[in-house]
Amino acid sequence: MAAIAISINMDVPVDIIRETIRKFKAVPHRIEYVETINDVIYYNDSKGTNTDASIKAIEAMSRPTILIAGG
Structure with missing residues (x-):
């Protein structure tokens, strides 16, 4: 903006x-659209490597969101 x-x-x-x-x-791995399967939209936010970045990414979503995290 x-x-x-x-x-x-x-x-x-x-x-x-x-x-x-x-x-x-978009910058790769930052809330990057991956695919839509059965009305489920998948995003790659693997650059969200700290808690605050992950929270901001989830807050940016306009639909109910489930976080799949690994480590």
Whole structure:
């Protein structure tokens, strides 16, 4: 959101901002969409290597979420 605000403030055309967002590839292993199977959506958040990062990832979900963790 900050990057969008800065871009607008610097008079970057909105269509360029929109296209850039559309093409953006998420950082691997950070709430990365994996697949949907039987209406269950799977995400890979293996970069969430500490408790706070994992909690933030769960809070970012818009649906009920089950954490599968290993170690």
